Amino acid sequence: MSEKISVLISEEDVDKRIEELGKKISEDYAGKTVHLVCVLKGSIFFTCELAKRITVPVTMDFISCSSYGNDTKSSGVVKIAKDLDESIEGKDVIVIEDIIDSGRTLSYLLEILKARKPASLALCTLLDKPERRVKNVTVDYVGFDIPDEFVVGYGLDYAQKYRNLPYVGVVEL
Ligand code: IMP
Ligand code: MG
Numbered sequence: 416m417s418e419k420i421s422v423l424i425s426e427e428d429v430d431k432r433i434e435e436l437g438k439k440i441s442e443d444y445a446g447k448t449v450h451l452v453c454v455l456k457g458s459i460f461f462t463c464e465l466a467k468r469i470t471v472p473v474t475m476d477f478i479s480c481s482s483y484g485n486d487t488k489s490s491g492v493v494k495i496a497k498d499l500d501e502s503i504e505g506k507d508v509i510v511i512e513d514i515i516d517s518g519r520t521l522s523y524l525l526e527i528l529k530a531r532k533p534a535s536l537a538l539c540t541l542l543d544k545p546e547r548r549v550k551n552v553t554v555d556y557v558g559f560d561i562p563d564e565f566v567v568g569y570g571l572d573y574a575q576k577y578r579n580l581p582y583v584g585v586v587e588l
Pocket of ligand 2: 456
């Protein structure tokens with residue numbers, strides 16, 4: 416089965432916005448090392464592009480935390496499939512997400528990470544769907560607010576496909 420995808424945010428616009436976010440983070444964390452926590456799998460493309468544009472020292476780790484099956488609706492079930500390799504105690508952590516939808520994944524994840532005593536804990540997401548929020552989460556850095564539509568590309572999938580699209584697109588279901 417193949418779906419029709421229309422462009423919502425072009426590759427050029429995504430790149431430009433990531434450049435701005437990298438600059439802002441570099442200013443905000445001047446004199447520090449930022450520890451980026453990439454939430455697999457969706458955030459991998461965004462994390463790499465953002466990391467390349469941060470000018471303060473960067474370390475990285477990966478966690479896999481899912482609330483979705485092969486569907487476009489949240490199951491409400493969140494689990495950690497792969498934990499971080501390193502301790503975050505005393506580190507200036509920025510959690511990097513691809514998209515915040517209901518906020519369930521993030522509110523769960525942030526609770527867990529907070530308990531591990533980082534020096535600071537911030538949240539950066541490429542995309543945000545504020546109208547869909549069920550759980551309140553404070554987002555420190557947002558790439559784009561988007562309407563309530565199912566999007567793919569730049570790491571985001573539909574049934575594991577389309578993560579490699581260099582732009583953000585809408586699936587016409
Ligand atoms: P939340 O827990 O409802 O905020 O869901 C967050 C996760 O759901 C994201 O990290 C994505 O993996 C997935 N997700 C939510 N909306 C979309 C979408 O429009 N396209 C693809 N994945 C999505
Ligand atoms: Mg995700």
